[in-house]
Amino acid sequence: xxxxxxxxxxxxxxxxxxxxxxxxxxxxxxxxxxxxxxxxxxxxxxxxxxxxxxxxxxxxxxxxxxxxxxxxxxxxxxxxxxxxxxxxxxxxxxxxxxxxxxxxxxxxxxxxxx
Amino acid sequence: xxxxxxxxxxxxxxxxxxxxxxxxxxxxxxxxxxxxxxxxxxxxxxxxxxxxxxxxxxxxxxxxxxxxxxxxxxxxxxxxxxxxxxxxxxxxxxxxxxxxxxxxxxxxxxxx
Numbered sequence: 339x340x341x342x343x344x345x346x347x348x349x350x351x352x353x354x355x356x357x358x359x360x361x362x363x364x365x366x367x368x369x370x371x372x373x374x375x376x377x378x379x380x381x382x383x384x385x386x387x388x389x390x391x392x393x394x395x396x397x398x399x400x401x402x403x404x405x406x407x408x409x410x411x412x413x414x415x416x417x418x419x420x421x422x423x424x425x426x427x428x429x430x431x432x433x434x435x436x437x438x439x440x441x442x443x444x445x446x447x448x449x450x451x452x
Numbered sequence: 453x454x455x456x457x458x459x460x461x462x463x464x465x466x467x468x469x470x471x472x473x474x475x476x477x478x479x480x481x482x483x484x485x486x487x488x489x490x491x492x493x494x495x496x497x498x499x500x501x502x503x504x505x506x507x508x509x510x511x512x513x514x515x516x517x518x519x520x521x522x523x524x525x526x527x528x529x530x531x532x533x534x535x536x537x538x539x540x541x542x543x544x545x546x547x548x549x550x551x552x553x554x555x556x557x558x559x560x561x562x563x564x
Contacts, residue, residue, distance in 0.1 A: 381554040443488075
């Protein structure tokens with residue numbers, strides 16, 4: 339029933355660790371995104387994939403590496419976690435291309451780096 | 453660089469007290485303007501898309517309008533369940549990709 343799902347919902351970890359967040363959509367969409375929402379609720383795009391191909395890569399440290407095994411999944415791996423990585427990470431999907439379609443968001447993963 | 457500014461940052465209304473939220477933007481090549489609602493602990497939920505100046509869309513107590521420089525979200529006779537953060541975003545194209553740039557949101561609280 340869930341359109342865009344993410345796991346885990348909460349992630350608490352120590353500085354320097356490596357962690358992954360998984361995202362899956364069952365909407366049949368071609369494009370998926372990762373966003374970061376900071377403590378001031380500012381939502382900023384990080385990456386976008388279209389049919390498993392990276393099409394948007396904003397200024398994000400290369401410690402963040404997205405991986406899309408198929409068009410229904412987009413995972414986010416983060417190496418050497420830092421305090422500033424603490425935020426809520428949202429996955430989203432849309433039908434894709436240059437159409438005017440809205441993006442559908444997942445429930446978010448709250449990452450806390452201690 | 454594309455910029456989206458929302459005001460006010462926070463708004464407290466009594467039930468039934470109508471008001472408007474503002475979203476002003478400067479972008480090169482606006483493809484669409486989106487309004488989302490975000491409840492605490494949840495992902496943004498789509499409300500409206502506006503494509504051209506003069507366009508209006510309505511849904512229950514909400515009405516969104518668009519001019520060449522800004523959009524308004526009018527809330528008529530709000531209820532406590534309308535309490536949420538309302539996010540505005542502009543859609544632009546970068547090459548073959550479509551991208552949303554969000555504002556920082558307006559946190560709305562509606563009290564009895």
